[in-house]
Amino acid sequence: LVTALVTYLLVPPVRRFAIRIGAAPEIRDRDVHKVRTPRLGGLAMFGGLIAGLLVASRLTHIGKIVEDNQLLLPLLAAGALIVLTGFLDDWWGMDALIKLGGQIAAAGLLVVFGLKLPWIPLPKGGVLSLDDTLTTVITIMIVVVTINAVNFVDGLDGLAAGIVCIAALATFAYSIALSTDISSTRLNATAVITSVLIGMCLGFLPHN
Numbered sequence: 001l002v003t004a005l006v007t008y009l010l011v012p013p014v015r016r017f018a019i020r021i022g023a024a025p026e027i028r029d030r031d032v033h034k035v036r037t038p039r040l041g042g043l044a045m046f047g048g049l050i051a052g053l054l055v056a057s058r059l060t061h062i063g064k065i066v067e068d069n070q071l072l073l074p075l076l077a078a079g080a081l082i083v084l085t086g087f088l089d090d091w092w093g094m095d096a097l098i099k100l101g102g103q104i105a106a107a108g109l110l111v112v113f114g115l116k117l118p119w120i121p122l123p124k125g126g127v128l129s130l131d132d133t134l135t136t137v138i139t140i141m142i143v144v145v146t147i148n149a150v151n152f153v154d155g156l157d158g159l160a161a162g163i164v165c166i167a168a169l170a171t172f173a174y175s176i177a178l179s180t181d182i183s184s185t186r187l188n189a190t191a192v193i194t195s196v197l198i199g200m201c202l203g204f205l206p207h208n
Contacts, residue, residue: 003052003196007203010044023091039090041208045200046083050076052196061187069189074113081106082147100144107143111136158208165201168194
């Protein structure tokens with residue numbers, strides 16, 4: 001709720017800022033809007049992310065999850081790098097390889113700070129444990145592929161944020177069910193992260 005509210009309140013000033021600096025790209029063939037639309041909505045969403053994580057870190061029970069899993073610094077650092085990359089791309093335009101480099105660097109920050117995938121589930125049950133090299137490579141690959149998958153569905157108003165919100169809701173519900181089944185608690189790092197992500201999308205969608 002905090003994330004959604006802060007994101008919602010930040011979108012109008014960010015929109016005015018985007019118009020002022022000319023961050024409204026030309027209309028593409030795949031776009032459905034007829035007039036140039038300002039970008040930089042990620043700035044507002046990042047503000048919501050900061051607010052949501054800071055509030056979560058101060059809550060009695062959730063704060064322990066944030067602290068124990070060291071969520072605050074990696075999410076803020078990687079998020080800031082992605083926002084900076086997107087900001088420069090929306091404002092000036094950026095070569096695809098430079099954007100890819102920014103995405104890989106942001107994913108690399110998650111790995112450096114320990115927010116990485118230690119194993120992957122197998123279709124027939126069980127898990128496959130990953131060594132340090134595979135953990136790094138697969139974590140970065142999943143983050144970069146996900147970023148670009150979302151980027152490719154941005155031609156329709158509300159589509160990207162809507163899809164991410166639905167996916168986050170499903171992951172949120174699944175993580176709670178799984179956590180309850182395994183450790184008899186609904187509190188887990190995935191639920192914290194996805195709840196903030198859901199708030200970012202919900203706060204942004206009314207303007208989008």
